[in-house]
Amino acid sequence: MQNSLFARGLALTSIGAILVGAAVAAPAVADPAADQYGQLRIFGSDTTQDVMQGLANAVNTAADENLLANYLAVGSLTVQIDAGGTMAPRANGSSAGRDFLRVAIGQTATANVARPGGAGNTIAVGSDAIGKIDVARSSSGPGANAAANGVLAYVPFAKDALTMAVKDGSPLAVVPWYIGKGEDTTSKPNLAAVYKGSVKYAYVAGSVGSYTYVGVGPDATLPVDAPEGTVAYQLRPVLPQAGSGTRSYFIVDVLGLADNNTSIPAEIRSASIVIDGTTYSVQEHDGTVMGLDQTVIGPFSIGQYVAFANNAPGVTDRRNGAVLLPLKATEGATAAEPYVTVGDGPLVKANPAFTAATRNVFNIVPSRLLDDPSTLIHEVFYGSTSLLCEQTATIELYGFLPIGSECGDDSIRAYAPTADNTSTVTWTPPTAIEVGASTSVEVVVDSKVHRQGGTVRILNGDTVVGQAAVAPHVATATATVQVPVTVTTDATSASLRAVFIPTLPGIVGSQTAVASVPVSAPTASFVSTKSTATIGGVMTVVGWVTGAEGGTVELWDGATRLQAYTLDEGENGFGFRVTAAKLSYAFQVRYVPPTGSNLAPSSSVERPVTVAKATPTIKASAATVSAGTRGKVKVTVAAINGVTPTGRVEVYRGSTRVGSGTLSRGAVTITLSSIPRGTHTLSVRYLGDTKFNAVRTTARFVVR
Structure with missing residues (x-):
């Protein structure tokens, strides 16, 4: 009998040669070895702990480095996760792994994380969780927490199937169980009714090896037509520990009941059972309680069971005397075997034809890291060609079904952002x-x-x-x-x-x-000229703009703009010609960018120039006059490059001043005082002004 074979835990030594084409060494230790701490730490689901252990080994081997460190859901309460001795709580179950991850990445501040051994070992985590977990295994989807913009991504990688397990040789194995989602009956082998407490007994005739199904009912009263030797076996349905993804999936998705619905009797919800006076916690996918009592029945992962049967590397066989049952979704359907033999055996694999209760299984990762192609999370988990999804042989070896293009799908998000x-x-x-x-x-x-x-x-x-x-x-x-x-x-x-x-x-x-x-793009303006000049002299003032592209270069004297020049393409400067018309200048070059340009305007530092007074040219002439007539002297003090002298001119005969006047436009006619007959040499003196030096000349003046 196939189930009996599995229950004995037959060692399968040709796994690699048959399924993955290589010999398999002795099973590896459950958690990563002390010197093989990975870059990504994985905690959570019991259902997928073994397949993820196999996948971690396969990925690490393919990458030739320790990328993944997978920590089982069962074992010690804490595990060491790095060479420095950092300890982390061993999260036991999908919800525990998920909540551990949520705290570690800051999605929530605190959470209670279930650890092996029941509720008494639950531990609260907070900021101490940071950096201790990167990925959470989950055997169920996000459920009510689904959100398109969620900060967590549920990334599917394989398909699992769920059926019922009982003790090898149990009379319950001949009952034609079906799921009957949402049904409630007292007379049919309906699992939904069993877990609601409506069906409490199975009526089975015969003995081990020759059991015959008679019926089910709400009490120990046998059907009136029950054959002789029929026994009413009181059913002891169990559920795995709270926080288990399998528990949630089985109650809600398989049976169609509300999670932890109070219509499920408390003794079933408790995830514990008393057998021969000893209380046992029900750990998912562990056949211990089934193996101890032939009336115990509970959900069991086909994937986990196949991995146990195949003696897959790193797996601890936890069948413990339990066997799997065929199952159908509805009463009228045909029950399918949970697994099939590979070739001539003894290997088995999950039966693709088993469809009564199937589900994708997931790895939960931060959405931001999954979406970022530069991250290791993306490389390992994103898309059907990811490092993880390429390991289809390993997925089958550990009892799960590859899901093709669904593997690595990034569309399932959960936990919408909050304030x-x-x-x-x-x-x-x-x-x-x-x-x-x-x-x-x-x-x-x-x-x-x-x-x-x-x-x-x-x-x-x-x-x-x-x-x-x-x-x-x-x-x-x-x-x-x-x-x-x-x-x-x-x-x-x-x-x-x-x-x-x-x-x-x-x-x-x-x-x-x-x-x-x-x-604005930077520009720099510079001014260059000699530091001295003379009134009327022409100064060359060079204005230069570094970084100019068109625009206008302006020459300023203090607050007065003197000249401007529009730069052509390729020009950076211009030589301005300035006639010195005052005694000092403070030259500055300013750059005005063209309209629409992002060039910055700029100004040079001021360049002081000192201007010396000029010595002008003076000319004087006087016409001959008759005695008794006052003569006149015409005086011209020449302008220099448009700068015209101003000021007073005086005329002397000897030491006597005989006339004076003020220049107008550089000239003046001075009427002389009375001068006696004779020929006189007059001294004509320009007294100078702020720009011009004083100069003198002579004029011949004749009085007849």
Whole structure:
């Protein structure tokens, strides 16, 4: 009998040669060896602990490095996870692994994590969970926690099937069980009715090896037509421990009952059973309680059972005398065997034709890391060609069914963001930015749960133009950082936003609104000329602009614009010609960029120039006059390059001043006082002004 063969725990020594084409060494230790701590730590479901152990070994071998460290759901209460001696709680079950992961990545602050041995070993975890788990095994989907924008991703990798297990040789093995989802009856072998307590007895005639099914009922009263020797066996249905993915799947999805529905009797919900005076906890996929009592019946993973039967590497056989039963979904369906022989045996594999209760099994990972192609999470779990999904032979060896293109599907998300796990970021955007120059921007963040900080990036569109790390800020609600920003663009403005990426992948990132910030490309203006000049002299003042692309270069004297020149393409400067018309200048070159350009205006430093007074040319002439007539002297003090002398002119005969006048436009006619007859040489003296030196000349003056 096939079930009896499995119950004896037959050792299968040709697993590798038959199924994966290689000899198999002795089973490996359950948890990773002390010197083989992986980069990704995996806890959770009992259902998938063994197949994930096999897959971890296969992936690590293929990658030639310890990428995955898979920790079983059963065993010691804590496990060492690194060479430094860090200890982590052994999460026992899908919910325990999931909640351990949720706390570790900051999706929630605290959780109670179930460990082996029942409720008394549950432990609360908080910030001490950070870094201790990266992946959670789960034998069930997200259920009511499903959310399209969830921070966790449930990534399927295989299909499992669930059936019922009883003790080898149990009279319950001949009962034609069917699921009967949502049904409630007292007279049919309906599992939903069994777990609601409506069907409590199975009526079976005969003895071991020749049992015959008679019927079921709510009490020990045998049917009136029951054959002689019929026995009413009181059913003892059990459920695995609370938090088990199998428990949730079996109650809700298989039986169609509400999870932990109070219509399920308390003794069944308790996940414990008393046998011969001893209380036993019911661990999922462990046949201990079935092997001790022939009336115990409970759900069991076909995948786990096949792995036990195949003596798959790293697996501890926990059948303990239990065997699996054929099962059908409805009363009228045909029951399918849970497993089939591979070739001539003795290997077995899950029966693809068994469809009464099947489910995908999952690895739960942070959504952000799954979506990021640069992460190890993405490489191992994302898509049907991922490192994990490529190991189909290992999946079958451990009793599960490959799921083809469904493997690595990234569409199932859970745990929508909340205010508690959504970070915040605020900032003061710069008022302006110069291309190529570093501008410091202040950013304030709250990294929320566990406050482990993260990274702030300043983006111009989708281009990172600044980045700074945010250290953990456990003692303060927020952290403030200065982010150096450097922009390179031809545009006149930058569309800047601050983005915060939390360290913990369970914290939702945040970003500010986009700020339009004026951007200017740097230019530099220079001025060059001699430091001295003379009134009326022409100075060459060179204005030069580095970085100019068109635009106007202007020459200023203090607050007065003197000249301007429009630069052609390729020009960077211009030589201005300035006639010295005052005694000092403060030359400055200013650059005005062309309209629509992102070039920055610029100004040179002032260049002082000292101007010396000029010595003008003076001419004087006087016409001959008759005695008694007052003569006149015409005086011209010549302008120099348009700079015209001003001031007084005096005329002397000897030491006597005989006339004076004020220049107008550089000339003056002076009427002389009375001068006696004779020929006189007059001294004509220009007294100078602020720009011109004093000069003199003579004029011949005749009085007849």
